[in-house]
Amino acid sequence: MAARAEASPADYSYSNLNWVTASAMVAFHGAAIAALFFFSWTNLIVALVLHWFAVGFGISLGYHRLHTHRGYKTSKPFEYFLAVCGTLTLEGGPIFWVATHRVHHKHSDQEGDPHTPHDGGFWAHMGWILFGDMHHNNTATMAKYAPDLAADPFYRWLNTYHYVPLVLLGLILLAVGGWPLVLWGIALRVVIGLHFTWLVNSATHMWGSRRFATRDDSRNSWWVALLTFGEGWHNNHHAHPVSARHGLTWYEFDPSWLTLKALRAVGVVRDVKVAKIREQQLEKAA
Numbered sequence: 187m188a189a190r191a192e193a194s195p196a197d198y199s200y201s202n203l204n205w206v207t208a209s210a211m212v213a214f215h216g217a218a219i220a221a222l223f224f225f226s227w228t229n230l231i232v233a234l235v236l237h238w239f240a241v242g243f244g245i246s247l248g249y250h251r252l253h254t255h256r257g258y259k260t261s262k263p264f265e266y267f268l269a270v271c272g273t274l275t276l277e278g279g280p281i282f283w284v285a286t287h288r289v290h291h292k293h294s295d296q297e298g299d300p301h302t303p304h305d306g307g308f309w310a311h312m313g314w315i316l317f318g319d320m321h322h323n324n325t326a327t328m329a330k331y332a333p334d335l336a337a338d339p340f341y342r343w344l345n346t347y348h349y350v351p352l353v354l355l356g357l358i359l360l361a362v363g364g365w366p367l368v369l370w371g372i373a374l375r376v377v378i379g380l381h382f383t384w385l386v387n388s389a390t391h392m393w394g395s396r397r398f399a400t401r402d403d404s405r406n407s408w409w410v411a412l413l414t415f416g417e418g419w420h421n422n423h424h425a426h427p428v429s430a431r432h433g434l435t436w437y438e439f440d441p442s443w444l445t446l447k448a449l450r451a452v453g454v455v456r457d458v459k460v461a462k463i464r465e466q467q468l469e470k471a472a
Contacts, residue, residue, distance in 0.1 A: 217373030244271030257430030279345030416440030
């Protein structure tokens with residue numbers, strides 16, 4: 187994989203469109219709209235619970251704070267569980283996700299960043315997915331940027347067949363609650379989860395406050411944090427990428443950090459890394 191997607195914002199043309207990805211996006215968004223005509227409290231509750239596992243556990247605790255940055259340690263079974271949860275978001279396999287995010291940190295808001303708003307807000311939000319050079323299933327290519335995961339046979343398999351857990355979940359929901367439950371538990375949930383997490387790529391590099399003078403444009407956004415289990419404290423994160431805690435003050439709500447504290451208390455996770463910042467920085471932020 188090139189450090190940057192081969193297509194650029196100037197290449198918004200049919201010839202550069204990733205038709206497989208675009209077709210999936212259109213289908214999922216259409217199904218998400220259809221879900222609104224089949225509301226029930228059961229469907230809503232199932233969607234919310236699955237959203238928590240997929241985005242809260244899978245992306246925030248798993249793909250991001252554990253697999254990418256190794257902000258804490260845990261058992262292999264729980265690590266694998268988080269990775270499987272991550273695939274339920276339709277954001278690709280663990281090696282693809284981790285490799286892309288590590289490239290983002292290496293070249294954040296500079297040449298080589300796969301999804302900087304310097305190339306346009308739409309590009310940062312979802313244009314890079316639709317028009318960029320994607321390698322979702324190219325495990326061998328992505329392994330260059332995530333050799334730690336690529337050395338594990340389970341992660342190599344999951345990266346290549348990342349769609350399998352989502353398909354199996356869909357079949358279970360179909361058997362239990364029919365198509366309405368599939369529309370809510372898969373389509374609507376996935377679409378909302380995608381846009382919420384994409385906001386971290388777009389909104390938190392355009393709007394918000396900056397506590398730390400990082401070399402990029404990362405910003406802290408309370409409303410993105412509310413939508414993404416604490417991932418919106420993005421300037422904090424770019425200043426201290428290994429820290430498993432992103433909300434560094436009492437008023438920066440970070441649900442994933444609270445979850446990690448609970449998991450640490452019962453022995454599920456250990457060696458949790460937390461940024462230490464000076465009191466002057468906290469006072470300046472307040």
